[in-house]
Amino acid sequence: MADSLGTSFTPNYEINSLNLQKLEINSEIAADYIINTIPWSEWLKFTVLPANIVQAISALKHTSISIDYASENLNSDAHWIYEPSLEIPEHRYLVRHNFINGSRGYWKETNTKRVVSKQNTIHVNQYAYPINTIDKKRNVDLINYEFKKKKIFGIGRWGRWEHMNSDVAVSEALVFAKKLVSNK
Numbered sequence: 001m002a003d004s005l006g007t008s009f010t011p012n013y014e015i016n017s018l019n020l021q022k023l024e025i026n027s028e029i030a031a032d033y034i035i036n037t038i039p040w041s042e043w044l045k046f047t048v049l050p051a052n053i054v055q056a057i058s059a060l061k062h063t064s065i066s067i068d069y070a071s072e073n074l075n076s077d078a079h080w081i082y083e084p085s086l087e088i089p090e091h092r093y094l095v096r097h098n099f100i101n102g103s104r105g106y107w108k109e110t111n112t113k114r115v116v117s118k119q120n121t122i123h124v125n126q127y128a129y130p131i132n133t134i135d136k137k138r139n140v141d142l143i144n145y146e147f148k149k150k151k152i153f154g155i156g157r158w159g160r161w162e163h164m165n166s167d168v169a170v171s172e173a174l175v176f177a178k179k180l181v182s183n184k
Helices: 002-008 040-045 051-059 136-148 166-182
Strands: 034-036 061-070 080-082 092-095 106-111 121-131 152-154
Touching: 034 166, 040 051, 051 136, 136 152
Parallel strands: 034 152
Antiparallel strands: 061 106, 061 121, 080 092, 092 106
């Protein structure tokens, strides 16, 4: 997908400022539209927002996970094992040798609030899962409504603050892009 975008694809581009009136990023990139797929809370770092939007964004909750690797194979036929016990820190195991030919070992995912030791941690995903709260829908609707007026659209897991797998997010992005292009 990146290859098909050519020079329009700019990975690892850090946003330091965003001018909401001009739709200009870092005083370098001017846009007709901005499609947001990053967590809304990151926007508080690079642009000034109205108080009601700051409040709505600040009310959104998420969880972070720590990912560890164990080199031995688990004796299981499962691809994923979910562990509901609060007595065990990790909440999910990804049994690699059951779904990746020639691999060994397994990944352990742990909510960062439950991490006992960071000794084997290879990655921390700060934004792993959006959390549903009583006022989430109202806040996300307000954020997206206000930004839409500025031609900024929130899609995907973090734009809609909704749990979805990457295949669903990509499909949503493709449908949205077609809609946006056809309305030009």
